[in-house]
Amino acid sequence: MSLFYLDALANKEYLVLFVFHELISSRCALVAAILFFTGADTFANQELKNPFINDATTEAQNASRTPGVRVGNAETISGNVFGKGLGKRLNSGDPIQYFDTVRVGLSSAAALRFVDNTELVMGENSSLLINNLIFNPQPGTAEGVLNMTSGFLRYTSAGSRSNIIIQTSLAAIGIRGTVFDILASSTHIEVVVHEGNIVVDSNIKKALLRSGEVIKLNKDETFVISKSPSLEIRKAVQNVSQILKQSKHSFKTFKTYEISNETTTLNKLPKKCTKKLTNIVMPKYLQKYDKSKLIIMRLNTGDVFIKLLGANAPRHIRRIRNLIRQCFYDGLQFFDVKSDFAAITGDPLNTGEGGSGKTLKSEFSKIPFIAGSVGMIRDQKDPDSADSQFFIALKPLPHLTGKYTKWGLVVHGMDKIRKLPTGRPPQKPAYIVALQLLSDAPFVNISDR
Incomplete structure (x- = not known):
């Protein structure tokens, strides 16, 4: 052993330098040095990367996960609506921030617009937790999960693409370029699709719903897919329309609600479509x-x-x-x-x-x-x-x-x-x-x- 090493051992201040010098002199220098500074667990816990996962926008997305970052605005507020962790009354024009909870009171309604221009209209006694919404600035879209605990909600996508999932107590609703209504409680949910397609995924059923279709899921694991919205959701739509009208906010009543109460049970997917390509x-x-x-x-x-x-x-x-x-x-x-x-x-x-x-x-x-x-x-x-x-x-x-x-x-x-x-x-x-x-x-x- 050289005098340099002996001096290093004699002087505790040079101990780390000695260890490092020994490591980089060995055949396994690079691996040993990394293990020395980061710990073996870094490698023991590393998972194989899926080749079909793209992490290019992760850094930009993480920036919008910070509590307080604006993810949208309260476009129209009518009545008693609370946000910012339920600690403040929301007014028209107020920002909607990451990790906000928005709660709408009795005889009230709210129209929210997110950064990707998607609109959410909430009816009375509804609650929405924005705890996993990410704004991806590169493509200009909002993506992630919104948790809806109760009440009425209408989702109107800004365009042909959307990466938001709405989670209720009984099912998750995946969206792409769509307009639909949800009525949710702890015992049942009802979803009415007006435009586009959605996927409803629950322990009971996973179904692709198209324009004009309705699904009703109950906590007792019964369900029905039909073309007939319930009287309950029809009343919720009428109520929201009347409340927002007072604030001069237009709220469309779709022809879906003019369908008779006769229920026609459908399969998860149409057995056959008749559309044929030409030319x-x-x-x-x-x-x-x-x-x-x-x-x-x-x-x-x-x-x-x-x-x-x-x-x-x-x-x-x-x-x-x-x-x-x-x-x-x-x-x-x-x-x-x-x-x-x-x-x-x-x-x-x-x-x-x-x-x-x-x-x-x-x-x-x-x-x-x-x-x-x-x-x-x-x-x-x-x-x-x-x-x-x-x-x-x-x-x-x-x-x-x-x-x-x-x-x-x-x-x-x-x-x-x-x-x-x-x-x-x-x-x-x-x-x-x-x-x-x-x-x-x-x-x-x-x-x-």
């Missing part, structure tokens, strides 16, 4: 394929043709066919696009958390994921958790082979996929106008290309 032009070289094994994905930017690989993933192909024939994918966004990885769609919530409600057993194969490969999204920890979400590879992804089910291949229109707006979510997401089996198309033109 389909198929490249001549695709004539060699069986039409029953081709699907056309019409985007807002053009048409993409996908070949189904039925021999490799028969269960997944059956699921895709069924969902296509229910028009499940129509209107859904490419909510997560990484130019050096993949483009993801197939989620009614456009957040990565939604689906049709039925999972699939995996069908992994050794067929490589090349650019244009179409695979099913699943939970990283559960190989049998695929549902409706899928991704299109934008480059070869060999590390996914044998770990994700590949069920299709883009055979025309890959240029449209490469030009999809990027981000999670993109600032202006591309979306699926319609997805259709070519064999279901009434007429297909053949291009000379």
Whole structure:
């Protein structure tokens, strides 16, 4: 041992320097030095990163999680409405802040507008906790969870995309580009959809609801899906309309409430939709394929043709066919696009958390994921958790082979996929106008290309 080391040992002030010098002199210098300063638990507790999670906007989102940060404004207040932790009466024009609770009193109403221009109207005796709302400044959207404990609420999305979930005592409601009403209590909830689609997820049922549909869920685990709003929610709507009228705030009464009280029970999804694509032009070289094994994905930017690989993933192909024939994918966004990885769609919530409600057993194969490969999204920890979400590879992804089910291949229109707006979510997401089996198309033109 050198004199330098002996002096270091003799002098406690140089002990740390000695340890560090010894560490960086060893074969495991880098690892040892990191462990010395950060602790082994840093590595012991580290989890494998899911390749389909994009954390690019995490820092910006975290900034809006601070209590006191403005997430919206009280646009119209009529009567007794309290906020700021219930410690202050709200007035029209007051800011709504992260971690506020807004409570509306008897014979009162409130119209709130969030930073992404989404409007929430609250009726009398309603309460809303804003404890997990994040403003993402990059795409200019609000996302997260709002907790509704009681009362009446109308949600009006500002546009075609939304990443907010409303949590009630009995169910979570996922939203995308929608107008709907909720009436909630500790024993039951009722949701009436006026425009767009929502997903209602509870221990009782997970259902996709479309415009004009109503779901009623009870604490005793009974439910009904119909086209008939209850008298209770009709009265709540009428009451809110009258209260806001005093403050000259317009509140629309939708035709949904003019439907008779006759109840028609519906399935979770329509068994079949009759909408057919027209003006389909198929490249001549695709004539060699069986039409029953081709699907056309019409985007807002053009048409993409996908070949189904039925021999490799028969269960997944059956699921895709069924969902296509229910028009499940129509209107859904490419909510997560990484130019050096993949483009993801197939989620009614456009957040990565939604689906049709039925999972699939995996069908992994050794067929490589090349650019244009179409695979099913699943939970990283559960190989049998695929549902409706899928991704299109934008480059070869060999590390996914044998770990994700590949069920299709883009055979025309890959240029449209490469030009999809990027981000999670993109600032202006591309979306699926319609997805259709070519064999279901009434007429297909053949291009000379």
